[in-house]
Amino acid sequence: MTQYDDVAAAARMVALAMTRGKSPGRSGDYARLVRRFDTEPEFAQLVRKVAQGFDLTVQEVHPQAGLVLATTNETDFAVSVTDLVPNAENRPLYLLAHLAIASRAFPRPENLDDDEHVGRVSVQKVDGDVRAYATVLERRAAAADVDTDPPAGSPGLEGLWRAYLRRNPTGRTDKDRTPRSATYALVKKAFNHLEQRGFVRATSEEEGGTYATNVLYRLHIRDQAAREMLQELAALGVAALPQHDAPLPSKDPKQPDALDHGMLPDSAPAT
Structure with a gap:
């Protein structure tokens, strides 16, 4: 797996976290990404950087909820x-x-x-x-x-x-x-x-x-x-x-x- 594949996987994880109804329990792909986040520090850091690019922060990763994101004041994804x-x-x-x-x-x-x-x-x-x-x-x-x-x-x-x-x-x-x-x-x-x-x-x-x-x-x-x-x-x-x-x-x-x-x-x- 190349570094570009890792970037794509990290972006995929952030996308899944932002999609309603997606969870590791319903998606084998999402569950695999959660395991990678938990076991590969470099991949976890990459996910955080992808989220940061959207002005989001990673609160935590949970086996049931998946990647839990929080908005920042600068993000376009926040709903006031x-x-x-x-x-x-x-x-x-x-x-x-x-x-x-x-x-x-x-x-x-x-x-x-x-x-x-x-x-x-x-x-x-x-x-x-x-x-x-x-x-x-x-x-x-x-x-x-x-x-x-x-x-x-x-x-x-x-x-x-x-x-x-x-x-x-x-x-x-x-x-x-x-x-x-x-x-x-x-x-x-x-x-x-x-x-x-x-x-x-x-x-x-x-x-x-x-x-x-x-x-x-x-x-x-x-x-x-x-x-x-x-x-x-x-x-x-x-x-x-x-x-x-x-x-x-x-x-x-x-x-x-x-x-x-x-x-x-x-x-x-x-x-």
Whole structure:
């Protein structure tokens, strides 16, 4: 095998990683390339250089997921939230839905390192998670007599939790469709984008749509995606990813115990 053959093989591996639905388990060629990456340091370096040429980085190689790539700021292959959600008012709520999906799919930190873990998540449950936290925060603000109205002329400063509760979860348009502004529609959009990228697969239409996670999603959440979403949400005034097995924040504003576990606006009243 010549050096040109090695270059072609490295480029082939990057191409397979960028093709939806490709995995070492479904492709003998891909499985062989994964083995070469694991056993031939020079070939692994060549793959990294090919990826670098596309302004991509190699996160890791996994026997089930294959070559896991991450985008850089310079790459033309990145998809921004602005591209996915043109409506600026919907963007932070869409990111909130992604955080809730990740939280329910991986309720414990050890799930992110478990190759056997498969998260099963539905539109209804994700929407319910966000509403449960939002409702508690609304009650807390009311009990503390806090003015939660945004300044005049600055509706974008409204707390995300309140903005989410203002939306109906579902409904029907004149054409018998779910309105785009409904929170079910925003959560469904998040799931659709994950499915298009091979991160989840639809398993049924129950509860507004039920999905199972793939290994690739777990690796991205563990290594990169969750951190990036948290950074974007931090700029929008949202604190932390909730722990799904943690108790909801207390309804009593005098009890601060679960504040650190929720998707809380930075402006939420402290107690």
